Amino acid sequence: MGYGKIINFFFxxxxxxxxxRSGFQFxxxxxxxxxxxxxxxxxxxxxxxxxxxxxxPFKVVCMCLVHDLPEARTGDRNYVNKRYVxxxxxxxxxxxxDSLPFGEEIxxxxxxxxxxxxxxxxxxxxxxxxxxxxxxKEQNDLGNSYAAKWIHFARQRLITSIAKEIAEEILTTDxxxxxxxxxxxxxxxxxxx
Numbered sequence: 001m002g003y004g005k006i007i008n009f010f011f012x013x014x015x016x017x018x019x020x021r022s023g024f025q026f027x028x029x030x031x032x033x034x035x036x037x038x039x040x041x042x043x044x045x046x047x048x049x050x051x052x053x054x055x056x057p058f059k060v061v062c063m064c065l066v067h068d069l070p071e072a073r074t075g076d077r078n079y080v081n082k083r084y085v086x087x088x089x090x091x092x093x094x095x096x097x098d099s100l101p102f103g104e105e106i107x108x109x110x111x112x113x114x115x116x117x118x119x120x121x122x123x124x125x126x127x128x129x130x131x132x133x134x135x136x137k138e139q140n141d142l143g144n145s146y147a148a149k150w151i152h153f154a155r156q157r158l159i160t161s162i163a164k165e166i167a168e169e170i171l172t173t174d175x176x177x178x179x180x181x182x183x184x185x186x187x188x189x190x191x192x193x
Contacts, residue, residue: 019033060120125159
């Protein structure tokens with residue numbers, strides 16, 4: 001058995017590392033690729049799933065990993081683009097998965113995510129929005145006042161109560177706290193040779 005089709009899929013995944021998230025051009029600061037975004041969404045999804053004992057964390061993480069997979073072929077469309085540009089995402093994902101032995105599984109995960117009718121899909125949706133809120137909070141902390149306006153709308157799109165609670169706490173947490181707050185000894189310590 002040859003692995004050519006799977007290897008081609010792996011190469012295609014590399015397009016997500018080269019595909020910029022297009023909303024930042026409107027925000028005026030920040031940048032990331034779709035792959036950058038998908039990684040943190042997967043980690044947030046894992047955390048949300050671990051906080052809810054009624055869901056399968058593996059399914060949530062897999063859904064997070066594929067939630068923007070069609071963008072390897074369609075590119076990322078921001079909210080302005082979506083008003084005017086129609087994209088055949090269904091066709092893109094059908095062509096992308098057609099020759100993969102696990103293609104049907106990817107299609108089912110995306111269908112469930114797009115349908116938003118399950119707890120898992122809701123958590124993935126919220127993981128996607130929480131990643132945006134985190135990025136916007138960081139941009140706001142760095143001085144971009146427009147980011148706060150965007151956070152307002154991203155919070156409105158949250159579904160689950162746990163994500164809404166986390167979003168509220170994100171807003172009161174400085175984005176540098178994880179490495180700066182409470183680590184005075186790191187910065188005051190003399191360099192020792």
